[in-house]
Amino acid sequence: GWCTWSWRCGTSTTTAAPGTRLPLEIALDPDVGSNSIQSFQLSRNSHFGIEAQPRADGGKSAELVLLHELDRETQAAYTLELVAQDGGSPARAGTATVSVRVLDANDNSPAFPQGSLTVELGEDAPRGSLLLDLDAADPDEGPNGEIVYGFGSQVPAEARQLFRLDPLSGRLTLEGPVDYERQRTYELDVQAQDRGASPLAATCKVIVTWARRPARPSGSARCA
Ligand SMILES: [Ca+2]
Ligand SMILES: [Ca+2]
Numbered sequence: 405g406w407c408t409w410s411w412r413c414g415t416s417t418t419t420a421a422p423g424t425r426l427p428l429e430i431a432l433d434p435d436v437g438s439n440s441i442q443s444f445q446l447s448r449n450s451h452f453g454i455e456a457q458p459r460a461d462g463g464k465s466a467e468l469v470l471l472h473e474l475d476r477e478t479q480a481a482y483t484l485e486l487v488a489q490d491g492g493s494p495a496r497a498g499t500a501t502v503s504v505r506v507l508d509a510n511d512n513s514p515a516f517p518q519g520s521l522t523v524e525l526g527e528d529a530p531r532g533s534l535l536l537d538l539d540a541a542d543p544d545e546g547p548n549g550e551i552v553y554g555f556g557s558q559v560p561a562e563a564r565q566l567f568r569l570d571p572l573s574g575r576l577t578l579e580g581p582v583d584y585e586r587q588r589t590y591e592l593d594v595q596a597q598d599r600g601a602s603p604l605a606a607t608c609k610v611i612v613t614w615a616r617r618p619a620r621p622s623g624s625a626r627c628a
């Protein structure tokens with residue numbers, strides 16, 4: 405007689421190259437001889453094909469074949485319908501729901517909204533003044549999308565004492581006493597780096613300048 409069966413199976417993969425094969429572990433109802441399965445058909449979808457592989461017991465097992473590169477940031481899960489048909493006469497068919505979860509790969513760098521920023525400070529700006537609250541974005545998942553801020557290697561020690569950059573919040577504050585008569589402008593390369601196993605980074609140039617105070621009245625006493 406003709407009957408149908410159904411089962412569920414799942415697989416997961418990172419962002420993988422086309423041609424990658426994902427064997428499906430299919431658990432059949434024990435009442436149905438799995439060794440009789442001869443062909444598979446997969447519901448129409450954008451990324452996967454199906455291929456039957458011969459097995460020692462004379463049946464066939466199924467492998468998903470990736471046709472196009474996956475992108476977790478575009479689509480993180482797929483639900484497909486698989487139809488299996490046996491070699492009997494009349495043929496019996498069964499359906500399976502196949503769930504594919506796309507695991508994250510660290511394929512996005514953090515990004516700053518702007519490539520450079522300028523901050524102007526008054527000469528009387530107190531210690532602890534907030535200059536900027538940087539916010540870089542990284543669409544990856546988990547550590548691949550977690551951002552740590554820091555100064556670039558070119559930033560001189562003097563500037564590192566004058567400014568503090570909080571590694572987690574990206575808040576840039578004024579820390580040191582400023583000798584703005586000596587230097588009125590600082591250029592700081594600020595980095596945002598993710599916590600991926602192979603970290604990716606982006607840089608933003610921050611320019612800090614001190615606004616000039618209005619000229620003092622002439623005639624004020626001046627010590628030699
Ligand atoms: Ca991606
Ligand atoms: Ca990332």
Ligand SMILES: [Ca+2]
Binds near residue numbers: 476477509510511512
């Ligand atoms: Ca990703």
Ligand SMILES: [Ca+2]
Binds near residue numbers: 537575
């Ligand atoms: Ca921030």
